[in-house]
Amino acid sequence: MPRKLTPYLFVAPLMLFMAVFTYVPIATSLNLSVRHWNFLSPDMPFVGLANYEQLLTSRDFWNSLWVTTLFAVFSVPMRLAVALVIASYLARESMASRLLRGALFLPYVTSAVSIAVVFSWVFSTDYGMVNALLGALGFGKVPWLQDPHIALWVLVLVNTWKQLGYDIVIYIAGLQAVPQELYDAAAVDGGRRLHVFRRVTVPLVMPTTYFLLVISVIEAFQVFTIVSVMTGGGPAGATDLLVHMLYRIGFVLFDIGQGSALAVLLFIFLVVLAFVKSYVIGRRVHYEA
Template identity: 65%
Template sequence: MSRFYMPYLFVAPILLLMAAFTYYPIWMSFDLSFRSWDFLSDAKPYVGLQNYKTLMASSEFTNAVKITVLFVIFSVPVRLVLALLIASYLIREDRISRFMRGAFFLPTVTSSVAIAVIFSWFFSTDIGMANAILSWFGIPQQQWLQQPSLALIVLIVVNTWKQIGYDIVIYIAGLQAIPRDLYEATAIDGASRWKTFRFITLPLLMPTTYFLLVVSVIEAFQVFTIVDVMTEGGPAGGTDMLVYMLYRIGFTLFDIGQGSALAVMLFILLVVITVIKSRFLGKRVHYEA
C-alpha cells in the first residue's frame, strides 16, 4: 500500500501549488463571470449570463475578435515558414550555425517590455530608425504606430522577431530526429532537393509542425505586453486584441464580472480551435509520423 501512495506523496507539493495558483483561479474566474463585481466592494450579486450578453452585443468585443484573428492568421504561418527555412540552414554543425542558434533564441528569453520599448523607438515617426532607413531610398516617412493597419503589421513583426527563436530550436530538434538513411536513399535514387524536402522532410516534420502550430496559435491569442507598451490598443482600436481588452475591462474599468466572462470566452475559443486542429490534423500527424 505504501508503494502505491508513495508517488502521489512526491507529486503532492506541485499538485497543491497548481491547485492554489492555477485551478482555483480558473474556477474563480468562471464563477465571477456570472456575477457583478467592481473589485472594491464585497457584494458580488449573481447576474447570470448578463456579462456574456453585454460582451456579445459590444462592438468593441467584435473588433477585438477581428483584430486578434487577423493577428493570428498573418503572424503564425509567417513564423512557422521562416522558422523552418532558418532551421534547415542552421542544422549544420559549425561555429556560425551554433552562434546563430543562440542569437535567434536570445529574444525569446528577453524581457517583452524591453523589446517593446526598443521597437517603439525603432518605429517612432520622428526619431525612429525605420523611417531613417526609408529616407535612404527616398521613401517618405511612415506613421508606423499611428495608422491602424501599419500598427498591426508592426506588432506582427515584433512578435515574430521575439518568438521565432523558439520555433527554430524546435524545428532543428525535429530535423535532427529524421534518420539520415532516408536522405542517402533519396540521393541514390536521384531525387531533387525539392522532392526530398516535399516527400521526406515535410511529412516527418508533421508532429513538430503540429506542436508548434498549437503552441503558436495559443501564444498569438494571448499577446498582451507589446500591445500594452507600444500601442495601448490604438490607434482607433486597430490593435485592441482580446487579452488587452480583458485587461482594460478588468483592471482599468474594474468590471471583474465582464473581464472574467471574456477570459472564459477566450479559454473556450482556444479549446475549440485546438480540438478542431486535432480533429483535422491529428490523424495526418500520427499517420505521417
C-alpha cells in the same frame, strides 16, 4: 505507510501547485463572471449571464476577436515557415551553427517589455530608424504605429521576431531525428534540394509542426505586452487584441465581472480551437512507431 500511496506523494507537490495557481483561479473566474464587482465594493451581486450577454452584443468584443484572429492567422504560418527554413540550414553540427542558434534564441528569452520599447523607437514616425532609412532613400515618413491599416502588421512582425528562436530550436530537434538514410536515398535518386525539402523534410517534421502550431496559436491569442507597450490597443482599436481588451475592462474600467466573462470565453474558444485542430490536422500527422 501503504506502498500504494507512495506515487501520490511524489505528485502531490505538483498537484498542489496546479490547484493553487490553475484550478482555483479558473473556478474564481467562473464565479466572478456571473457577478458584478468593481474591486472596491464588498458586495458582489449575482447577475447571471448578463456579463456574457453584454460582451457578445458588444461591437468592441467582435472587433477584438477579429483583430486577434487576423494576428494569429498571419503571424503563426509566417513564424513556422521561416523557422523551418532557417532550422534546415542550422541543423548541421558546426561552431557557426551553434553560434547562430544562440543568437536567434536570444530574443525569445529577452524581456518582452524591452523588445516592445526598442521597436517602438525603431518604428517611431519622427525619429525611428525605419523612417530614417526610408528618408535616406527618398521616401516620406510612414506612421507605422499610428495608421490603423499598418499597426497590426508591425505587431505581427515584432512578435514573429521574438518567438522565432523557440520555433527554430524545436524544429532543429525534429530535423535531427529524421534518419539520414532517407536523405541519402533521395540523393541517390537524383532529388534536388527543394524537392527533397518538400517531399522528405516537411512530411517527416509534421509532428513537430503540429506541436508548434498548437503552441503558437495559443500564444498568439494571449499576446499582451507588445500591444500594451507599443500601441495600447490603438489606433481606433486596430490592435486591441483579446487579452489587452480583458486587461482594459478588468483593470482600467474595473469591471471585474465582465473581464472574468471575457477570460472564460477566451478559455472556451481556445479549448474548442485545440479540439478542431486535433480533429482536422492532428489526424493527418504521422508518428513513427
